[in-house]
Amino acid sequence: MKSSSAEKNEKEATGVARWRQGDGARRKRRRRGLSRDARAQIPALVVALLLLVGAVVACLPPAERLGWGADFAGGTSYTFVSDADADLSSAVGTVRDRLAALDVRGARVSAADGQLTVQVPAGEDDASAVAEVARTGRFELVRLDSISDADALARISAGVSDVELAEGTYEAFLDGSSVTAASAVETSSGSGVYGLALSFDSEGAQAFADVTGELAPVYGQIAVVVDGTVVAAPQVSQAIEGGQVSISLSLTQTEAAGIAAAISTGELPCSLVQQGSSAFSAAVGADELGRALVVAGVAVLALLVVLLVWMRLLGLVAYAGLVYTAVLEVGGLALLSSAGVFVPTVTAYLGAAVAVLVAFCAQLLVVARVRSRMRSGTDARDALRSAPRSLRIELGTLAAVFVVGGLVLYFVVSDGGLATSPAGLAWPVAAVVGALSLALVVLPLGKLLACGPLRDRDAAGARDAKRDED
Known part of the structure; x- marks a missing residue:
């Protein structure tokens, strides 16, 4: 039997109160329903x-x-031929590696019928980068006082760049085979002018230290020769030891990166000459x-x-x-x-x-x-x-x-x-x-x-x- 006070409370309970009590019970049941x-x-x-x-x-x-790549976006096809009777298939891997080093993604390189073809997808197309990877890639360091061509020597001394040196008119004291690492570096922040950072093996480091030590007292010059062309001739003010050096070359980023890629991947087995370019559609x-x-x-x-x-x-x-x-x-x-x-x-x-x-x-x-x-x-x-x-x-x-x-x-x-x-x-x-x-x-x-x-x-x-x- 309920007490009189309990009966009174039950009678006085409003509908809202009873709904709240029922809602709380339902929430409690739901909480219990979510098992461990x-x-x-x-x-x-x-x-x-x-x-x-x-x-x-x-x-x-x-x-x-x-x-999207070349299959979905199309792009530009560049065609190269060799200036000599050479097997272009042996150059495919080197060109491909150079394109990758220049961050040209999705490019396809193939050789057939005496032609080397480079297909670059739209959005990655860079004609200057493609031109750089076609370099032969012969890299040499030459003492300026060892160049026998008087006319070329005079032009280089006058600050003229891109001077071609005939075979037999100079002798390199270091070449790309002595370089263990090469990369493009900006000569000063925000200048937009790039040079090369080089690391030499032990023999190359010693040869470079000896030559710079001999040239430093007279402020002699070292010619940086790429494919027989002098791209720069910096002056030496002190002996450089340790096998690492940064050379200012006054090049664009693509040019410097192209030379660095050529040094890193090695010389091409033949010289390439661009024959033409054309657009191709998406597959x-x-x-x-x-x-x-x-x-x-x-x-x-x-x-x-x-x-x-x-x-x-x-x-x-x-x-x-x-x-x-x-x-x-x-x-x-x-x-x-x-x-x-x-x-x-x-x-x-x-x-x-x-x-x-x-x-x-x-x-x-x-x-x-x-x-x-x-x-x-x-x-x-x-x-x-x-x-x-x-x-x-x-x-x-x-x-x-x-x-x-x-x-x-x-x-x-x-x-x-x-x-x-x-x-x-x-x-x-x-x-x-x-x-x-x-x-x-x-x-x-x-x-x-x-x-x-x-x-x-x-x-x-x-x-x-x-x-x-x-």
Whole structure:
């Protein structure tokens, strides 16, 4: 029996008060409904979201971050011939390395029918840089007092640059073979005038120290000779020891970087003469690219329908893993492209698409194993814990094949005259992002659902089974 005061309080309780009491009870039940297993998935999903945002940011704007390359944007084709009967194929690798040193990305170099062709994608085109990489690259340091051509000596002494020296009229005391490192350096901050920073091997360092020590008392000059032409003749005021020196050459950045690249890559086996240049169109135009994107979009939507019909909620989880893997793959390639490592080509993007599909198939295999165990009566949470463990050997082997195979493809195989095959980089990236997608999206989402809809589904199945037994 209730006390009179309790009855009075109950009668005086307003509808709002009773609603508040009921709402508090409902909130309490909801808090109790979020189990420990469900709360444990939140950190992984938060990390997944942060990585997703980072990948999207890395891709924007796509034209700058990913780049389109010659296959998608076209560009300019430069043709060179040799002034002698030489095998131009031996010059391909050197020219390619020089272009890379000058930050000309995506260029293709090939030799055929007595011609060497350099294709530079739009946006990377720099005629002066292409001209620099065609240098023979013979680098020499010459004492000015050792030049026997009186006319050339007089012009150099008068400060005239680009003076050609005939063969046999001078003798170099150092050449490019003694240089261990070369780079372009600005002579003074903001001047726009560049020279060379050189490092010599031990013998070269000693030879340079001896010559500068002899010339310093009389302020003698050292001629910097590139392909038989004097580009500068700085005066020596002191002996320079230690094997390192910076030489002011009054060159542009491209000219200085071109000489440094020529020294670093070695001389070309022949002299190249530019025969002409012409524009070339993209292999994949905007219309073709648009149609390909429409087809891909339809295929992705059709896949979503199939997964929902086949696996229902687990199919949605697998689809989320596919989308997440694709976005992270593109983001990873965008970062590599920004770093100048990844070169966008049709082959590279096809390789990336195949890599994403294979990574998705690996995730789908895990989800299918989870579904199979649930259908056999295993609790959803137990199935989500045990299924990845049962496939760890297969998943590890696949990841290793992708990483090793992709790196071998990148470093060994040549793609269209490129030093490396950019398609190879898509494979190790897919292995990494596929593992992240499985660990941070597929399994956490599955476990989160196992605390709710999948758990209710298990309970309903158990009730149905008990009803059938009865």
